[in-house]
Amino acid sequence: xxxxxxxxxxxxxxxxxxxxxxxxxxxxxxxxxxxxxxxxxxxxxxxxxxxxxxxxxxxxxxxxxxxxxxxxxxxxxxxxxxxxxxxxxxxxxxxxxxxxxxxxxxxxxxxxxxxxxxxxxxxxxxxxxxxxxxxxxxxxxxxxxxxxxxxxxxxxxxxxxxxxxxxxxxxxxxxxxxxxxxxxxxxxxxxxxxxxxxxxxxxxxxxxxxxxxxxxxxxxxxxxxxxxxxxxxxxxxxxxxxxxxxxxxxxxxxxxxxxxxxxxxxxxxxxxxxxxxxxxxxxxxxxxxxxxxxxxxxxxxxxxxxxxxxxxxxxxxxxxxxxxxxxxxxxxxxxxxxxxxxxxxxxxxxxxxxxxxxxxxxxxxxxxxxxxxxxxxxxxxxxxxxxxxxxxxxxxxxxxxxxxxxxxxxxxxxxxxxxxxxxxxxxxxxxxxxxxxxxxxxxxxxxxxxxxxxxxxxxxxxxxxxxxxxxxxxxx
Amino acid sequence: xxxxxxxxxxxxxxxxxxxxxxxxxxxxxxxxxxxxxxxxxxxxxxxxxxxxxxxxxxxxxxxxxxxxxxxxxxxxxxxxxxxxxxxxxxxxxxxxxxxxxxxxxxxxxxxxxxxxxxxxxxxxxxxxxxxxxxxxxxxxxxxxxxxxxxxxxxxxxxxxxxxxxxxxxxxxxxxxxxxxxxxxxxxxxxxxxxxxxxxxxxxxxxxxxxxxxxxxxxxxxxxxxxxxxxxxxxxxxxx
Numbered sequence: 001x002x003x004x005x006x007x008x009x010x011x012x013x014x015x016x017x018x019x020x021x022x023x024x025x026x027x028x029x030x031x032x033x034x035x036x037x038x039x040x041x042x043x044x045x046x047x048x049x050x051x052x053x054x055x056x057x058x059x060x061x062x063x064x065x066x067x068x069x070x071x072x073x074x075x076x077x078x079x080x081x082x083x084x085x086x087x088x089x090x091x092x093x094x095x096x097x098x099x100x101x102x103x104x105x106x107x108x109x110x111x112x113x114x115x116x117x118x119x120x121x122x123x124x125x126x127x128x129x130x131x132x133x134x135x136x137x138x139x140x141x142x143x144x145x146x147x148x149x150x151x152x153x154x155x156x157x158x159x160x161x162x163x164x165x166x167x168x169x170x171x172x173x174x175x176x177x178x179x180x181x182x183x184x185x186x187x188x189x190x191x192x193x194x195x196x197x198x199x200x201x202x203x204x205x206x207x208x209x210x211x212x213x214x215x216x217x218x219x220x221x222x223x224x225x226x227x228x229x230x231x232x233x234x235x236x237x238x239x240x241x242x243x244x245x246x247x248x249x250x251x252x253x254x255x256x257x258x259x260x261x262x263x264x265x266x267x268x269x270x271x272x273x274x275x276x277x278x279x280x281x282x283x284x285x286x287x288x289x290x291x292x293x294x295x296x297x298x299x300x301x302x303x304x305x306x307x308x309x310x311x312x313x314x315x316x317x318x319x320x321x322x323x324x325x326x327x328x329x330x331x332x333x334x335x336x337x338x339x340x341x342x343x344x345x346x347x348x349x350x351x352x353x354x355x356x357x358x359x360x361x362x363x364x365x366x367x368x369x370x371x372x373x374x375x376x377x378x379x380x381x382x383x384x385x386x387x388x389x390x391x392x393x394x395x396x397x398x399x400x401x402x403x404x405x406x407x408x409x410x411x412x413x414x415x416x417x418x419x420x421x422x423x424x425x426x427x428x429x430x431x432x433x434x435x436x437x438x439x440x441x442x443x444x445x446x447x448x449x450x451x452x453x454x455x456x457x458x459x460x461x462x463x464x465x466x467x468x469x470x471x472x473x474x475x476x
Numbered sequence: 477x478x479x480x481x482x483x484x485x486x487x488x489x490x491x492x493x494x495x496x497x498x499x500x501x502x503x504x505x506x507x508x509x510x511x512x513x514x515x516x517x518x519x520x521x522x523x524x525x526x527x528x529x530x531x532x533x534x535x536x537x538x539x540x541x542x543x544x545x546x547x548x549x550x551x552x553x554x555x556x557x558x559x560x561x562x563x564x565x566x567x568x569x570x571x572x573x574x575x576x577x578x579x580x581x582x583x584x585x586x587x588x589x590x591x592x593x594x595x596x597x598x599x600x601x602x603x604x605x606x607x608x609x610x611x612x613x614x615x616x617x618x619x620x621x622x623x624x625x626x627x628x629x630x631x632x633x634x635x636x637x638x639x640x641x642x643x644x645x646x647x648x649x650x651x652x653x654x655x656x657x658x659x660x661x662x663x664x665x666x667x668x669x670x671x672x673x674x675x676x677x678x679x680x681x682x683x684x685x686x687x688x689x690x691x692x693x694x695x696x697x698x699x700x701x702x703x704x705x706x707x708x709x710x711x712x713x714x715x
Binding site for chain 1: 477478479480481482483484486487488490491492494495496499500501502504506507509510511512513514516517533537596598601602604605609622624625626627632633634637638639642659660661663664665667668671676677678679680681682683684685686687688689690691692693694695696698700701702703704
C-alpha cells in the first residue's frame with residue numbers, strides 16, 4: 001500500500017473520522033488505557049527522565065555514526081552467512097524481496113507485523129508476483145481479511161469492534177462462533193498455525209538490529225515473529241536503516257523503553273534476537289537469511305533540522321496522548337504513520353504536496369514531546385514544518401502564515417521560543433472564546449468542530465515543563 | 477560461507493554525505509553514556525530478594541509459579557505436567573535434565589505412565605518440529621532469568637530447538653535459582669561477554685515472559701495466541 005492509505009483529501013478523511021462514533025469511543029478508551037499503563041510502567045522506575053535521556057543519547061550516537069554501524073552490522077550478518085541488501089528506494093527493496101521469493105518459487109509468505117514493509121508496498125509487489133502473503137499479527141490479520149488499513153502503529157485494528165470482526169471472519173473464512181474475543185482469537189490461532197507450517201518464506205520487520213553481533217531483534221506479545229523465524233525455510237528481515245544499536249547493551253535499554261512506552265509492560269512476552277540462518281546441525285530456523293536495509297527518503301532527513309525524528313522507536317506513546325488523534329482517529333492522517341510522529345514523518349517521507357495539512361493537525365500542546373521515550377521534540381518539529389510550509393512553500397492560509405511565523409522564528413532559536421509562543425496566543429486570539437479555540441484556522445477546523453482546544457497557555461509549555469522538572473528534581 | 481552484501485558503498489557514501497563528512501567504517505567507540513539508570517534496578521538485591529521479585533512479577537504476567545528443591549524437582553515437574561493435562565511432552569536435549577536428576581522420570585517414569593516423551597534429536601530432523609507441534613507440554617531450562625520482568629532467557633543450539641518453547645500448547649521452564657539476575661541488563665552483559673570471548677552468539681535467543689497474548693480485539697487481553705496458552709516456571713533451589 002505504501003505510505004499513503006487514502007486518496008481522499010484531508011478534510012474528507014477527518015470528516016469520516018469524526019462521524020465514526022465507535023471508532024472515536026474505541027480510540028478514547030484505548031488511549032486512556034495505554035496512557036495509564038505507560039505512566040505506571042514509567043513511574044515505577046522512579047527515574048524515567050534518566051531512562052529517556054539515555055535513550056536519546058543512544059539514538060543520537062547511532063544516527064551520528066549511522067554509516068559506521070550499518071557497515072558493522074552488514075559485515076557481521078554476512079560473517080554468519082546472511083545476505084544483506086541495501087535498498088535506496090521502496091521499489092529497490094520490494095524488487096529484491098520479490099526476486100528472493102521468485103527464486104524460491106514460493107507460493108506462500110507469512111509475515112509478522114512490520115511498518116516498513118507497509119511503507120515499501122511489499123505485500124502488493126509479492127501478490128503481483130503470484131504469492132499469497134499472510135499477516136500473522138492478530139490485528140493485522142483481521143485487517144487483511146477485512147481489506148482494511150491500520151489506524152495505529154501498535155494496535156492496528158483499534159477501530160474495529162468485535163461484532164465487525166466476527167462478521168468479517170464469518171463472511172470471508174466461514175467462522176461460525178460468537179463475537180467473544182477469546183473465541184475469535186482461538187479461531188485465528190488455528191487458521192494461522194496451518195499457515196505458519198506451510199509457508200515457504202517468513203518476513204519480519206526489525207525493532208532493532210544489533211551491529212556488534214549482526215542480530216535482528218523482534219518484539220511481540222503474540223509470539224508470531226518467533227513462528228515466522230522458526231518455521232519457514234527462508235527468512236527475510238526488513239529494516240528502516242536507522243533502526244539499529246551498537247550492542248546488546250543498548251538493545252536492552254531501547255527494548256525496555258519501547259515495551260514500557262508502547263504497552264506499559266516491563267517486557268513483552270516475546271523478545272527474540274535472531275542471528276543469521278540456523279547453524280550447522282540445527283533443525284528449526286531458516287536455512288537462508290536476508291536482511292534488507294531500507295533508506296526510502298530517510299537519508300534526506302539526516303543532517304537537517306528534522307534529524308531527531310529518526311530517533312523514533314515506533315512505540316506510539318505520542319499517538320496515545322494526542323488530543324487530535326483522539327478525535328480524528330488514525331485513518332484521517334492518510335498515512336500508515338498517524339498521530340504526532342506521523343504528522344512529522346509523513347511529510348518528510350511522502351512530501352508536502354500530499355501531507356501539508358498534517359503539521360497543522362496538532363494543538364501544539366506538547367504532550368507528544370513529553371511522552372516520547374527518546375526525547376524527540378515532536379511539537380517543535382511540527383512548528384518547523386509549518387515554518388517551511390508557510391515561508392518556503394507559501395501554501396498555507398494567511399492566518400496560519402502569521403501564526404506560524406510567530407512560532408517559527410522562535411522555534412529555530414531556542415532563546416526566542418518564549419517570545420514566539422507568547423506572540424502565538426495573540427495571533428490565535430481571533431479564534432478565542434472563553435480561552436478555548438472554537439474555530440481553528442483552515443485545516444484545524446474539522447477537529448475544532450468536535451473539540452474545543454485550550455488556547456496556548458499564558459505560561460508556554462516549555463516554561464511550564466522546565467519549572468515542573470525543577471520541582472521534580474527538588475523532590476528527589 | 478559469508479553472505480553477499482549488495483549496494484553498500486553507494487548507500488553508506490550517501491549517508492556520510494548527508495552527515496557532512498567522509499564515510500567511516502572503523503574507529504567509532506561506544507560513548508561512555510552520561511546516564512546509566514539500568515544499573516539502579518535491584519542493585520544490591522540478594523538471591524532471595526530477586527526470587528521474591530521474580531515470583532511477584534511472574535504472577536502478574538500470567539505465569540504459574542512453583543518452587544522446589546533439587547530432591548523434589550522430579551515430583552514437582554510431573555505434577556505440573558499432569559496439571560496441564562499430561563503428554564505428549566517435548567524437551568530439549570540438555571545435560572541439565574540429568575544433572576537435576578530428571579533422567580529417570582523422562583526415560584522411565586513417563587513412558588511407564590503412557591506419557592509420550594520426545595527429546596530433541598538433530599538426527600531425526602524435521603520430525604522434531606512435527607512432534608513439538610503435537611506436544612501438549614514443552615519443557616526447557618532457563619539459561620538466564622530476569623527478576624524484574626519475570627523473563628526466562630533461552631539460547632538455541634542444535635540440541636535445543638526453538639520449537640520446544642513455542643509450538644506445544646503449554647510451556648514449562650525449569651529455573652535454577654542461580655540463574656536469576658536483576659534484569660535484562662545483566663543478560664545483555666553476559667551475551668556481550670560471549671562475543672568478546674570469541675564465542676558464537678546463538679542463532680536464536682528468546683526472552684520469554686509468560687504465555688503468548690494479544691490485546692488486538694477491543695483491547696481485551698487474550699492469553700494464548702500463537703505460542704503457548706499457558707506457561708509455568710519451576711524454580712529449583714540449586715545453591
